[in-house]
Amino acid sequence: xxxxxxxxxACPRCSGHLEPGPGSARxxxxxxxxxxxxxxxxxxxxxxxxxxxxxxxxxxxxxxxARAHTWRAALETELRPVHxxxxxxxxxxxxxxxxxxxxxxxxxxxxxxxxxxxxANSFGIAPHVRRVFAAEKVAERVEWIxxxxxxxxxxxxxxxxxxxQSLPFAPGSLDVVVVNGVLEWAGLADPNAPGGxxxxxxxxxxxxxxxxxTLLRPGGxxxxxxxxxxxxMFLRGAPDHQGLRYTSLMPKPMARAYxxxxxxASPRTHHVERDYRTWIYSFTGYPALLERCGFxxxxxxxxxxxxxxPAVLVPLATRGPMRYLTQRVRPAAGxxxxxxxxxxxxxxxxxxxxxxxxxxxxxxxxxxxxx
Amino acid sequence: MIERIETELRAAxxxxxxxxxxRVHCLKFGAANYANPGTALVFFAFRDAAAQPAAVVxxxxxxxxxxxxxxxxxxxxSLRARVGAVLxxxxxxxxxxxxxxxxxxxAWTALGGTADLHHVDGPRGARRSESRIAAALGFLRDLQxxxxxxPVRAAECIGPWDAVRAELAAAGSTPAGLEKxxxxxxxxxxxxxxxxxxxxxxxxxxxxxxxxxxxxxxxWATVVLRAPxxxxxxxxxxxxxxxxxxxxxxxxxxxxxxxxxxxxxAASGTELAAAGVDAGWGSAAxxxxxxxxxxxxxxxxxxxxxxAELWLRLLELxxxxxxxxxxx
Numbered sequence: 001x002x003x004x005x006x007x008x009x010a011c012p013r014c015s016g017h018l019e020p021g022p023g024s025a026r027x028x029x030x031x032x033x034x035x036x037x038x039x040x041x042x043x044x045x046x047x048x049x050x051x052x053x054x055x056x057x058x059x060x061x062x063x064x065x066a067r068a069h070t071w072r073a074a075l076e077t078e079l080r081p082v083h084x085x086x087x088x089x090x091x092x093x094x095x096x097x098x099x100x101x102x103x104x105x106x107x108x109x110x111x112x113x114x115x116x117x118x119x120a121n122s123f124g125i126a127p128h129v130r131r132v133f134a135a136e137k138v139a140e141r142v143e144w145i146x147x148x149x150x151x152x153x154x155x156x157x158x159x160x161x162x163x164x165q166s167l168p169f170a171p172g173s174l175d176v177v178v179v180n181g182v183l184e185w186a187g188l189a190d191p192n193a194p195g196g197x198x199x200x201x202x203x204x205x206x207x208x209x210x211x212x213x214t215l216l217r218p219g220g221x222x223x224x225x226x227x228x229x230x231x232x233m234f235l236r237g238a239p240d241h242q243g244l245r246y247t248s249l250m251p252k253p254m255a256r257a258y259x260x261x262x263x264x265a266s267p268r269t270h271h272v273e274r275d276y277r278t279w280i281y282s283f284t285g286y287p288a289l290l291e292r293c294g295f296x297x298x299x300x301x302x303x304x305x306x307x308x309x310p311a312v313l314v315p316l317a318t319r320g321p322m323r324y325l326t327q328r329v330r331p332a333a334g335x336x337x338x339x340x341x342x343x344x345x346x347x348x349x350x351x352x353x354x355x356x357x358x359x360x361x362x363x364x365x366x367x368x369x370x371x
Numbered sequence: 372m373i374e375r376i377e378t379e380l381r382a383a384x385x386x387x388x389x390x391x392x393x394r395v396h397c398l399k400f401g402a403a404n405y406a407n408p409g410t411a412l413v414f415f416a417f418r419d420a421a422a423q424p425a426a427v428v429x430x431x432x433x434x435x436x437x438x439x440x441x442x443x444x445x446x447x448x449s450l451r452a453r454v455g456a457v458l459x460x461x462x463x464x465x466x467x468x469x470x471x472x473x474x475x476x477x478a479w480t481a482l483g484g485t486a487d488l489h490h491v492d493g494p495r496g497a498r499r500s501e502s503r504i505a506a507a508l509g510f511l512r513d514l515q516x517x518x519x520x521x522p523v524r525a526a527e528c529i530g531p532w533d534a535v536r537a538e539l540a541a542a543g544s545t546p547a548g549l550e551k552x553x554x555x556x557x558x559x560x561x562x563x564x565x566x567x568x569x570x571x572x573x574x575x576x577x578x579x580x581x582x583x584x585x586x587x588x589x590x591w592a593t594v595v596l597r598a599p600x601x602x603x604x605x606x607x608x609x610x611x612x613x614x615x616x617x618x619x620x621x622x623x624x625x626x627x628x629x630x631x632x633x634x635x636x637a638a639s640g641t642e643l644a645a646a647g648v649d650a651g652w653g654s655a656a657x658x659x660x661x662x663x664x665x666x667x668x669x670x671x672x673x674x675x676x677x678x679a680e681l682w683l684r685l686l687e688l689x690x691x692x693x694x695x696x697x698x699x
Contacts (some may be wrong), residue, residue, distance in 0.1 A: 100372040100399050100412055102428075106473055127433075128472055315396040318420035325398065327485055 005034070005042055006158060008110060008133065010170035012044050017170075022304035034168065037161075039146035044162040050138055051269040052117070053086055054079070059140045063147070071148045083321055084090055089120065089308060091148075096124020097310045101301065101363050102176055102221050104128040109175045112215065114164055119145035122157050129176070131156045137163050165189050165208055170215045179212070180225040180307065187277040188269065201277040202289075207300030209293035218368020222295055222363070229280045231358035233306075241278035242266045248280055283316070283355045286362055295364035302357035317352040322349045373397035375471045376428050380416055380478060380615035383426075383467040397428070410436035411592075415481060424481040427463065427589070430471050437475040443592040444468045444477040450568070450591065455515040461510065461587050482587025484579030502583045508618065510585050511573065511603050518568035520597035524561055528598050564599035571595050574605035 002284060004020040011018060018025040025034040025042060034044045041181055050056045056320075058078065065074035069310035071091075080087055089095070104111075109129040113122040116134035134157055136142045145159040162168050164186065185203025186208040198204060212222060227234070229248035232241070240247045243264040247255040249277070259276035265275060281289055286299040302322065304312040314321050326348040347353040375394040384391065396417040411431055431437040444465065451459040463479035470476065487503060526532060536553060570577070571593030579587040595602065671687035 020373075097399065097412070100397075103372065103374045104472055179695060216683045310399075311401055313399040315417075317394065317396060318417070320417045320422040321396055321398040321415070321424075324415065324417070324424060325400075361383040 006131075006133070008169050009034075009042060009160070010168055010173070012162065012166040012168040015169075015171055032309075039143055039150070039159075041142055041159045041161055042168075043142075044160065044168045045137055045166070046139075046161070047137070048139075050140065051271075052138060052141060053089070053268065054083060055270065056140065058082060059144075063140055063143055066144065066147045066151075068149055071144070085312070090118040090124070091120055093120075093124040094311075095120045095308060098180070098223055098225060098303070098307070098313065099125045099128055100359050101299070101313065101361060102223060104176065106130065110173070111176040111178060112167070112169065112174050113178045113180070114167065114212070115179070116145060116159070116284060117141055117181075119148060119157065119159070121178055121180050123148065123152075123154065125178070126154055126156045129156065131158060133169070133174075134159045135162050135164070135167060137161065163189070165204070165211070167211060167215060169215045171214045172220075174215050174220060175213045175217060176221045176223065177216055180223070183208070183224055183226055184278045184280050185268075187279050188273065201279050205279065206289070206293050209290065209295070212279050213294035213366050216366040218366055220366045222290070222364045222366070224286070224290075224364070225303060225310070225359070226286070226359050227280050227307070227359050228355075228357055229282050229285070232356055233358040235356070239267070241268065241280075242273055242276065247276055252276070252279070254357040283360075286360060290362070290364045294366065296367045297362045298362060300354070301361040301363075303352065303359040303361040304357070307359040307361055310361055314357075316357075319348065319351050319354075322353050326353075334360045372412075372430065372471055373399075376414060376416065376430070376476070376478070379467045379469065379476070380426055380428070381489070383478060387466075392425075394419055398424070410439040413587060416478075416645075423483065426466055426478050427481045428476060428478045429592075430476040431474040433474075439592050442476050442594075443469075443590075444475075446478065446594040447477075448593045450518075450594065451598065454514065458513055458517055462591070463589060475547050482579050482589065484581045484584075484586030485582055486576050486578065503580055503585075506583055506585045507573075507575075508604055509608060510578070510588060511570075511607070513534075514570070514603075515567035515600050518596075520566040523566040523597050523599055523697065524563050526561060528595060528602070555663040564601065566597050567600050569595040569598035569600075569602045571598075571603070573607050575607075595652040 004333065005018045005025045009018055009025070010016060010103045011030055011033050012127070013030050013033065014027060016027045016029055019028060019159075020026075021032065023036045024032045025036075027033050034042045035046070037043050050059075052059060054062070062074045062078045065078050075087060075091065079090070104125065106128050107130060111125060111129045111132040113119075113125075113132055113134050116122050116136045119134050119136075122132045122134035133140075134145045136145065136159065142159045142161045145157065149155070149157045149159065160168065164182065183205060186205045189204055189208070216222065227248070234246065237245045239245055242259060243266050244259060247258060250258060255276040260274050263272050263274045265271060266278075275285055283300065286300065290298050300316045302312075302314040302316055303310045304325075306312065312325065314325055316322065326344045329362065344353070347356060376397055380395060381391060389573055398415045400413045400415055411429040414428040414430070416426040416428060417423075418425045429440050429443065431440045447463060448465055451462050451464070454462070461482070463482055466478040468475070468477045487500070498569070532553070570588065570591065572590055573588070576592045577588060578585060581587065585666065
């Protein structure tokens with residue numbers, strides 16, 4: 001008997017119900033829309049795209065070792081010697097500490113982790129939900145998630161290979177959607193679409209977000225982890241997602257002209273993109289964007305030291321918590337420690353820190369009843 | 372999770388007859404460090420726009436965390452009942468406990484004051500902090516007077532010396548270094564010490580001050596009901612000493628304090644460094660007891676480096692509680 005797709009999965013083109021076929025899933029309107037790969041993963045998008053924190057050759061060596069031994073052994077022997085700083089990034093459950101912001105229920109919650117990457121967030125929330133779909137477009141990354149889930153015997157993490165602009169889920173079928181470090185890339189998505197990309201990356205980001213709002217049940221939750229375009233780290237000259245400095249601080253036309261002139265290979269996509277398309281927003285920009293896309297009740301938190309390591313999550317609705325934090329946790333001692341501390345207190349007292357914190361953790365809801 | 376915490380807190384405040392806030396803001400604090408995710412998530416809950424939290428909440432992360440949180444709930448309740456009204460004011464008051472999404476949680480009133488992580492930051496810092504250090508040690512004395520217990524040997528609370536030695540050896544300590552360490556430690560291991568309840572994690576980050584007054588002591592998850600009376604003060608003194616030594620500032624003050632406080636567990640810092648004490652760290656008490664000797668005789672550059680390494684390891688432990696920033 002053919003393996004049936006999970007009930008939340010649907011045709012990515014019409015959201016219609018999927019019927020199981022031999023090694024495939026069929027939509028009554030569009031025919032076969034997904035195939036089951038040898039790892040038991042539903043593949044809705046089989047394009048040969050690659051991007052990631054490591055180059056494709058290394059990723060394939062990691063996978064080969066994971067297949068032959070274990071995923072942990074693969075990290076130790078292949079990844080650690082080359083990228084020791086990525087070890088925790090790719091697997092540590094503390095990366096999903098943002099889950100405390102959401103009312104998860106391990107008996108009922110069905111979550112979707114969009115752009116799941118190595119699956120650290122999916123595996124991180126798995127103990128707190130009924131099941132989590134790890135949607136990822138890159139074949140190597142999906143296989144990694146599938147291997148890890150199989151080797152650890154975790155059935156609640158379900159990898160799905162799909163494009164983030166055409167997610168194969170039924171409308172209203174999800175309780176939580178996680179967009180951790182993904183929204184900024186949505187402006188790059190679909191580069192080969194008929195008619196080309198819209199000139200304005202925000203249109204793609206909005207399309208992506210509206211799609212997520214549709215997939216959530218009424219009252220369902222969206223989580224977004226993302227940088228602040230005016231954050232300390234960019235003010236200090238950290239490169240943006242496309243590898244250039246200070247672009248997020250510039251007006252968009254200037255950033256696009258600068259990127260056209262100075263484009264370098266992105267550390268993630270490994271491609272040279274001559275248009276500035278990885279747009280990020282500000283303290284007020286994110287709520288405006290989310291509300292335009294059908295979300296409500298947007299809550300903003302400062303994610304310290306960053307959204308990929310949300311050790312401290314500071315609610316920004318009032319100044320009190322940030323003021324307390326600056327009093328309680330002092331900068332490391334040093335010749336200018338007093339000055340740094342005073343500065344951070346001033347920023348907290350005036351509320352400016354909310355505008356300048358490096359990363360945000362955002363929650364929002366789809367309007368409607370709370371089930 | 373924070374919505375459910377808010378619901379629990381509102382119910383607790385209602386039971387206590389406190390006015391309901393319009394909004395409750397939960398700040399998730401630390402304990403997400405990579406080295407060890409810790410056993411509990413910690414939240415500070417703020418009523419409305421207040422700049423001081425009204426409650427502190429811990430939610431277990433895993434099964435080990437469940438028992439740690441439940442133990443802290445019980446410890447604080449029984450401790451407050453045992454120590455009398457004056458000391459009880461310095462220990463968080465239980466507000467609520469139960470489960471959130473299947474994990475244990477405990478909520479306590481937040482105490483005023485600020486943790487001072489820089490008591491000893493150079494000689495001037497040490498001088499400025501002297502009265503606060505004295506106040507913290509005074510709290511310990513009061514706690515010990517209020518909670519006396521039958522005398523205890525180090526072997527009982529830290530573990531048999533042979534086991535400790537085996538752990539050190541397994542961690543790569545040299546046989547020669549271990550022999551020298553054993554000559555000092557083995558006898559002291561069997562000495563009966565006056566005993567009392569110990570906090571178990573008494574370091575500056577867990578002590579709150581308002582000016583020179585102790586306003587609270589937090590994090591009672593590691594209470595030891597019967598421990599040598601030196602246990603907490605040893606850890607406390609050592610945290611300053613190692614910090615100062617590792618920074619190369621205030622070393623003289625720190626050594627003086629440490630030498631006076633550390634007493635019987637003296638081993639040569641050089642020997643300890645040579646022994647490659649990199650072991651286990653399973654028992655903070657044991658680490659501190661062993662490291663104590665290093666401080667006492669730390670005068671040479673090599674030994675100081677050894678102590679600095681020890682301190683760095685302790686920092687790693689402490690950093691788990693401070694969100695990756697490191698403690699001092």
